[in-house]
Amino acid sequence: MSAFENLEYSSLLANFKELLKNNSLKFTKQREVVLKTLYERNDHFTPEDLYIFLKSSYPELNIGIATVYRTLNLLEESHMVTSISFGVAGKKFELANKPHHDHMICKTCGLIIEFQNDKIEQLQLEIAKANHFHITSHLMQLRGLCEKCAKEKS
Template identity: 85%
Template structure:
């Protein structure tokens, strides 16, 4: 971790500890590694994927799937993480400390591609202005097929 990342993570950890305290929950190593993993890994995790990753990376920790679910839900409720819904397939979570971005999601394999586009952002603001609408947040998800799945589909 660079010095900047260290300061950023320390602040994030401090906010997390305060959140746990407010919710009358204990700060545990298990909860800390959930936050640390979300911070260090630039991925979108399902609770199950995160659980398997943590069991592999920290075999000495007695971490349960319920702890992963509860911690992710608490972090989402406090806006420290965001999620993308996959309907009956569940949610994938990411830390909310990234700059604003949108997502393209493959309906076949679940690949998530993050993107930023200033023209789209400006167009949204222009549309809101025309309608005298004040945007406080937004979430754009484009769903379709990634390049690999498109090729596989065309071969059938």
């Protein structure tokens, strides 16, 4: 479970300000809107998608793509956001404030479906115990075709 799971925005913002301070970085409106957007929206963003969204949502704000990348990297290093790797296509990010979940990812359109399954979680624990292994975290990504793409391929 993430330390940031189910945090209210005010607590998340306080943690973010402390993170910036600890890394000798200034708190700016640009960095704040990156965090706020991740908090308010429940999707998975590439840095480019997030940048385009921020430019259209905050036209008065002078925000650069480098700020988006640096902020996301800092948040990921501090475990405030998580990412899903798409190989050469890059990463998609989400705020790490949700309960644990896994992902199904369409290889054709990139659709991400979140799911949680208690049977899978229990089976992982049983497998770890049988192998004298202590799980501290895990990521499950099932890759395949979403319903729409599977229909188009047939």
